[in-house]
Amino acid sequence: MPDERSDPASDRTDDGAPAITRDEVAHLARLARLALEPDELDRFGGQLDAIVSAISRIGDLDTADVPPTSHALPLTNVTRPDRVRPGLTQAQALSGAPAAEDGRFRVPRILGDEA
Amino acid sequence: MTDLTRLTAAETAAAVAGGTASALDVTEAHLARIREVDGAVHAFLHVDADGARDAARRVDAQRSAGEALGPLGGVPIALKDVLATEGVPTTCGSRILEGWRPPYDATVVARLRAAGVVALGKTNMDEFAMGSSTEHSAYGPTHNPWDLDRIPGGSGGGSAAAVAAFEAPLAVGTDTGGSIRQPAAVTGTVGVKPTYGGVSRYGLVALASSLDQAGPCSRTVLDAALLHATIAGHDPRDSTSIDSTVPDVVAAARQHDVTGMRVGVVRQLGGEGYQPGVEQRFRESVDLLSSLGAEVVEVDCPHFEYALPAYYLILPSECSSNLARFDAMRYGLRVGDDGSGSAEDVMSITRAAGFGAEAKRRIMLGTYALSSGYYDAYYGQAQKVRTLVVRDFDAAFAQADVLVSPTTPTTAFRIGERIDDPMAMYLADLCTIPSNLAGNASMSLPVGLAPEDGLPVGLQVMAPPMHDDRLYRLGGTLEAALADRWGHLLIDEAPDLTTSTTPSAEAAQ
Numbered sequence: 001m002p003d004e005r006s007d008p009a010s011d012r013t014d015d016g017a018p019a020i021t022r023d024e025v026a027h028l029a030r031l032a033r034l035a036l037e038p039d040e041l042d043r044f045g046g047q048l049d050a051i052v053s054a055i056s057r058i059g060d061l062d063t064a065d066v067p068p069t070s071h072a073l074p075l076t077n078v079t080r081p082d083r084v085r086p087g088l089t090q091a092q093a094l095s096g097a098p099a100a101e102d103g104r105f106r107v108p109r110i111l112g113d114e115a
Numbered sequence: 116m117t118d119l120t121r122l123t124a125a126e127t128a129a130a131v132a133g134g135t136a137s138a139l140d141v142t143e144a145h146l147a148r149i150r151e152v153d154g155a156v157h158a159f160l161h162v163d164a165d166g167a168r169d170a171a172r173r174v175d176a177q178r179s180a181g182e183a184l185g186p187l188g189g190v191p192i193a194l195k196d197v198l199a200t201e202g203v204p205t206t207c208g209s210r211i212l213e214g215w216r217p218p219y220d221a222t223v224v225a226r227l228r229a230a231g232v233v234a235l236g237k238t239n240m241d242e243f244a245m246g247s248s249t250e251h252s253a254y255g256p257t258h259n260p261w262d263l264d265r266i267p268g269g270s271g272g273g274s275a276a277a278v279a280a281f282e283a284p285l286a287v288g289t290d291t292g293g294s295i296r297q298p299a300a301v302t303g304t305v306g307v308k309p310t311y312g313g314v315s316r317y318g319l320v321a322l323a324s325s326l327d328q329a330g331p332c333s334r335t336v337l338d339a340a341l342l343h344a345t346i347a348g349h350d351p352r353d354s355t356s357i358d359s360t361v362p363d364v365v366a367a368a369r370q371h372d373v374t375g376m377r378v379g380v381v382r383q384l385g386g387e388g389y390q391p392g393v394e395q396r397f398r399e400s401v402d403l404l405s406s407l408g409a410e411v412v413e414v415d416c417p418h419f420e421y422a423l424p425a426y427y428l429i430l431p432s433e434c435s436s437n438l439a440r441f442d443a444m445r446y447g448l449r450v451g452d453d454g455s456g457s458a459e460d461v462m463s464i465t466r467a468a469g470f471g472a473e474a475k476r477r478i479m480l481g482t483y484a485l486s487s488g489y490y491d492a493y494y495g496q497a498q499k500v501r502t503l504v505v506r507d508f509d510a511a512f513a514q515a516d517v518l519v520s521p522t523t524p525t526t527a528f529r530i531g532e533r534i535d536d537p538m539a540m541y542l543a544d545l546c547t548i549p550s551n552l553a554g555n556a557s558m559s560l561p562v563g564l565a566p567e568d569g570l571p572v573g574l575q576v577m578a579p580p581m582h583d584d585r586l587y588r589l590g591g592t593l594e595a596a597l598a599d600r601w602g603h604l605l606i607d608e609a610p611d612l613t614t615s616t617t618p619s620a621e622a623a624q
Contacts, residue, residue, distance in 0.1 A: 020483070024483075028483055030463075031482050031486075032435060032478045032482045033459065033463045033466050034463060034466050034467050034475055034478065035460075035463040035464045036475070037467075044472075044475065044476060048480060048483070050538060051427065051480060051537055051538060054424065054538050055424035055425075055428060055493075056424075057421070057424060058421050058425055058428070058497060059492060063496060063499035063500065063503070066499040067502055068499050068502060069498055069499075069505060070498055071325045071355075072311040072312070072325065072505075072552075072554020073311060073355060073580075075355060078355075088219070093218070095216070095218050096215050096216070096218070096445070096447065097444075098443060098444070098446075098452070099452065105444055107458050108454075108456060108461045109457055109458065110457065
């Protein structure tokens with residue numbers, strides 16, 4: 001599992017084994033809340049591996065002294081006056097809900113079987 | 116009477132303001148054109164005929180009452196289906212939002228309505244704006260009006276095709292890695308990605324928040340400028356919106372003079388992998404700019420080759436987080452809610468059913484890049500590469516007022532050609548991605564047809580942040596010089612779709 005690895009470059013072994021295995025795709029799908037079919041795991045495994053191989057070359061650059069850029073604009077702490085503004089009504093907020101009850105969103109039970 | 120669908124947006128607004136055509140006549144002409152050709156083009160996911168007629172009638176009533184109309188009053192527009200439109204379906208090309216009618220308008224939409232611009236409907240797109248061909252739409256691909264067997268670009272292929280097919284003189288697109296500019300290039304139209312923060316993102320369904328930017332699609336540079344001026348400007352509802360004056364893009368589009376403008380050709384955006392006809396038309400345009408008085412220099416941007424791999428780490432990371440909001444609870448699709456499963460089960464089943472293949476790939480790629488243990492090597496490294504790309508731009512803009520390149524390495528490829536090869540698809544955005552990473556302004560405009568396949572070629576112009584006017588100065592000048600040479604605009608050479616049969620119909624004969 002990814003949490004135990006620290007050096008992705010070592011994932012690709014000399015015998016050409018993929019960096020992203022079918023098991024890893026299944027793990028990623030679980031983390032991303034995607035209930036994938038078995039054939040999807042096979043297909044995405046190969047495709048994700050090809051993509052990761054192609055983009056891994058950003059690791060070739062020496063960036064030891066380079067600060068990261070998370071955003072194009074140097075904006076920080078944008079504030080606005082704390083005034084009441086119109087918002088959505090309850091009916092508007094619920095208008096797109098897949099299920100609503102008593103003026104609230106109705107959701108499936110929150111706890112899993114093990115709880 | 117002249118065909119109202121052939122007018123530019125500027126001409127349309129003048130006709131409505133001057134009383135030679137009513138806004139309702141203009142709207143009806145475009146609705147008729149859509150009925151006639153959109154079966155073959157499939158630019159629209161939803162046509163809001165009644166809403167369009169109501170909006171047009173309001174403009175006509177304003178004029179009758181003696182009120183002054185805005186510069187785009189009564190002009191029809193097509194909206195990419197990623198913009199929230201109150202009461203009008205907004206799907207983002209995804210099953211997961213099928214049938215969703217937002218309870219509010221995006222700021223861009225609200226500004227257009229206030230300006231008397233008439234929204235015709237919502238245009239097709241790659242699902243959640245992920246793709247370069249519109250083939251990743253859950254509702255089927257859009258076809259390129261120049262050759263219906265080919266892709267119209269993506270993700271905003273619907274907006275570009277609607278404009279190229281004369282279904283609307285204007286459209287709004289969004290550009291995260293080239294989704295306005297690459298479709299413009301392959302459909303022979305104009306597309307602009309304004310400076311990041313120049314146009315409000317409020318009400319735009321987010322793909323990658325640090326890269327997304329809405330902007331104009333049109334058939335002329337002046338029309339793009341008029342639309343740019345209408346939708347741009349500070350919005351307190353978007354915390355990344357720039358609070359300063361919008362550059363005068365309309366005056367720049369009318370300037371028609373590039374004397375003394377320093378134009379930098381990016382060495383790294385050309386050569387291997389670029390179609391000969393694309394490079395030829397690009398080079399001819401640079402020579403033309405030089406003959407018009409521009410000072411052409413070559414510039415180096417050595418880290419641009421790492422922009423695409425960095426982008427495919429930053430974008431999936433932001434997208435996996437943004438698309439987490441589609442959880443089957445508050446809006447959109449819900450599947451498997453039969454009382455047996457938990458909320459998490461329903462969420463996972465719904466997301467697997469509602470997202471298409473490309474969305475799933477990028478969500479998982481982002482989840483991977485953000486995993487602890489991989490974060491520094493992938494997402495962290497990509498953010499540092501983003502800094503290097505910004506520095507390349509800074510150095511280049513010290514030598515040149517604008518930078519130019521081909522917009523995309525090839526002309527429109529065939530539908531189906533790259534659908535099973537994600538990396539080949541990603542290469543379509545090779546030249547456009549750097550501007551998104553740096554947040555600067557960028558335009559694509561048509562500069563001819565590639566000799567080998569007769570398909571449109573786009574030239575990309577890039578300008579420093581908040582110098583969007585330079586795009587329009589160069590674009591307006593080059594467009595006029597090319598039109599002078601050809602005797603007409605490139606788009607006037609596009610096939611008349613009413614007389615041609617669709618490729619599938621031909622094949623069936």
